[in-house]
Amino acid sequence: MPSSPKAMAAKTFLLPLILALFSFSLFFPLTISIDFNYPAIFNFGDSNSDTGELAAGLGVFLELPNGQTYFKTPSGRFCDGRLIIDFVTMASMACILHILTLILFICSPLSESIHFNFPVVFNFGDSNSDTGELIASGIESINPPYGQSYFHKPSGRYCDGRLIIDFLMDAMDKPFLNAYLDSVGLPSFRRGCNFAAAGSTILPATPTSVSPFSFGRQVAQFLRFKARVLELLSQTKKLKKYLPTEDNFGKALYMFDIGQNDLAGAFYSKSLDQILGSIPTILVEFETGIQKLYDQGARYFWVHNTGPLGCLPQNIARFGTDPSKLDELGCVSSHNQAAKLFNLQLHALCKKLQGQYMDANVTYIDIFSLKSNLIANYSLYG
Structure with missing residues (x-):
């Protein structure tokens, strides 16, 4: 069965990346053998791997063209598609966990009395x-x-x-x-x-x-x-x-x-x-x-x-x-x-x-x- 466009795109990106890593390992044997199927990934960095931290923390709204080529909408990433961390997660077959980090004044006699059972x-x-x-x-x-x-x-x-x-x-x-x-x-x-x-x-x-x-x-x-x-x-x-x-x-x-x-x-x-x-x-x-x-x-x-x-x-x-x-x-x-x-x-x-x-x-x-x-x-x- 033919590969989907998304799968083809991932493979097209990953092949040269994997070849580059392989070539690098020939010169540095310390990197030859690693298990690339980790149960969890913790990432630290800047915009090169930010999948939404700055946007969430500072309440920043990103606009197009951010996100236009893959997510079709701004996704918190400062790019128009995916980041290396996204491809790494795909390559290791790990699930991408989008953790959602997702407020009225105690009112007084200035206004009419209010019921005190708010839904939120x-x-x-x-x-x-x-x-x-x-x-x-x-x-x-x-x-x-x-x-x-x-x-x-x-x-x-x-x-x-x-x-x-x-x-x-x-x-x-x-x-x-x-x-x-x-x-x-x-x-x-x-x-x-x-x-x-x-x-x-x-x-x-x-x-x-x-x-x-x-x-x-x-x-x-x-x-x-x-x-x-x-x-x-x-x-x-x-x-x-x-x-x-x-x-x-x-x-x-x-x-x-x-x-x-x-x-x-x-x-x-x-x-x-x-x-x-x-x-x-x-x-x-x-x-x-x-x-x-x-x-x-x-x-x-x-x-x-x-x-x-x-x-x-x-x-x-x-x-x-x-x-x-x-x-x-x-x-x-x-x-x-x-x-x-x-x-x-x-x-x-x-x-x-x-x-x-x-x-x-x-x-x-x-x-x-x-x-x-x-x-x-x-x-x-x-």
Whole structure:
């Protein structure tokens, strides 16, 4: 039976490659005999062997002619066909495993009351709601005591137990959210996806940022996630149990808990007045991201304000050595002043958005007051 065009193309490419390798081995006997049928392949590299990593991690959309000669559509590869790694995998008869690395604000009295049983949750933020994103990126690793009080081992969260996002999912009787970059163990994104990454800021990341996944980057990841989900669902129904449906994107809860790192990090190089003056710029960036999500069909937004930054132990240790700079709670006054102004302007923005998006539901959650109450009355809570 004649070979298919695809098989012929593979053979046409592989024959000179194999001959070249054979000739090379004549001069270097160390390479003469290898078993070229491995059970798994792990690849490291750049665009010469990237099968989708940069596109997935940074939320980049590739356009034609990328992918036009083989996949007929951009496939995450920076070429118009296949890469050497693709041919190697074919030659070894190994299966190509495409691991799919596939988010609404906690809304407040700004809008009508909403039912709290959403089919899907998409979350954006920093360490306050990161369930494994930064760890999955390979930028950091975490060890005990992280995770010790609930998971009994590090779980990708920068705490010893669960986060607000975890309790929220529990309250809706839904599984914890998988991080967008968590690609091991067939993660399910059927009930949502978490784009939050520890150390992230609203403003674009800089070379000195802890996390490259700023709010704009997280939104870009969501846009790619949605596009990829819809593409896969149009090709096969086998993935329905792992992915949200198309109409879920409009019914989902979009959660946001981000901004504290923009303020806290700035204190290392800027004055209080400079930081206070930068808040409008930070919130313009935030509004831009919200607009993009709204344009994609997001309608239910749950927005956390930032907590009392001056009460974080690391800030007290670094900026609170002078008792005159502490407030009545023993927290750094300047940091809490910045947090209060940020929250005031964030609340005003949420009101603006609610008036602008009449078909949306924007809820603002006062995390600052909740945490301040816990700190002031800690003895009442055990």
